[in-house]
Amino acid sequence: MLRRTAITCLALLAALATTLTVSIAQARSLDDIIKAGTIRIGINPNFPPNSSRGANGEWEGFDIDVGNKIAAALDVKVEWVPTETPQRVPFLVSDQIDISLGALTRSVARAKLIEYTVPLHTEVMAVLTTEKTPIKDWKELDNSKYTLANMRGNWSVDYLKKQLPKANVELVDTIADTVRLVAQGRADAIVENIDFFMKHTNNYPNVKWKVLPKPIDVGWCGIGVQRGNYALRDALNIVLYNLHKSNFVNESWEKWYGAPMLVKVEPNPYF
Numbered sequence: 001m002l003r004r005t006a007i008t009c010l011a012l013l014a015a016l017a018t019t020l021t022v023s024i025a026q027a028r029s030l031d032d033i034i035k036a037g038t039i040r041i042g043i044n045p046n047f048p049p050n051s052s053r054g055a056n057g058e059w060e061g062f063d064i065d066v067g068n069k070i071a072a073a074l075d076v077k078v079e080w081v082p083t084e085t086p087q088r089v090p091f092l093v094s095d096q097i098d099i100s101l102g103a104l105t106r107s108v109a110r111a112k113l114i115e116y117t118v119p120l121h122t123e124v125m126a127v128l129t130t131e132k133t134p135i136k137d138w139k140e141l142d143n144s145k146y147t148l149a150n151m152r153g154n155w156s157v158d159y160l161k162k163q164l165p166k167a168n169v170e171l172v173d174t175i176a177d178t179v180r181l182v183a184q185g186r187a188d189a190i191v192e193n194i195d196f197f198m199k200h201t202n203n204y205p206n207v208k209w210k211v212l213p214k215p216i217d218v219g220w221c222g223i224g225v226q227r228g229n230y231a232l233r234d235a236l237n238i239v240l241y242n243l244h245k246s247n248f249v250n251e252s253w254e255k256w257y258g259a260p261m262l263v264k265v266e267p268n269p270y271f
Contacts, residue, residue, distance in 0.1 A: 147167070
């Protein structure tokens with residue numbers, strides 16, 4: 001995905017390889033979905049705050065809010081389909097889901113296999129640090145006096161070894177742990193898709209957090225549909241325009257992520 005908790009390069013390659021071996025099944029059209037009265041929405045089952053089971057056992061998160069709005073606009077009910085990261089494209093190709101959420105970053109490789117809507121949200125690779133780290137550009141972290149916090153298995157671990165080879169790297173298992181390392185002064189910065197880390201900074205209100213203003217990279221995440229399912233894609237684009245124009249997307253994002261989207265999507269009625 002760029003998506004990140006983060007998908008590794010190996011996982012992306014595996015997803016694409018798996019996709020190519022899946023038999024293509026005819027997608028349900030927009031008319032089929034309306035006649036059935038349900039839309040099958042693929043969501044990542046273990047990806048809070050996008051989608052996960054809440055304390056009451058029900059699905060909750062940013063993707064759940066968006067999915068419910070889509071279903072309401074189409075006047076159908078939602079069937080949530082747990083879809084792990086590598087399954088998203090194969091599930092679309094094999095008609096196991098009608099649409100895929102789950103931070104599906106638009107890429108040329110995926111565009112050869114599926115259709116995308118306009119962007120739903122962005123993922124911004126940037127630097128999360130504190131006032132104790134006097135840097136203005138991420139390349140300044142390429143210094144042995146700095147330690148970067150990251151997660152085992154993240155795609156960005158190898159990326160940073162190439163881009164910032166002089167920096168030290170401290171690896172932990174979760175997003176919360178990476179933020180804790182920086183909050184406790186055991187690491188100086190996190191270089192990743194920072195949107196997914198911001199909520200955890202609220203656990204350390206006495207730390208003076210800062211995000212460097214210049215993004216390293218911006219990923220644009222749309223909703224995936226099967227190739228050729230243009231009527232459904234176009235209807236979703238209209239729904240997304242209305243959700244962006246009403247500021248619902250940004251408000252839901254801030255509710256679940258604890259901070260505004262770093263790079264907001266500007267609504268465009270012409271797709």
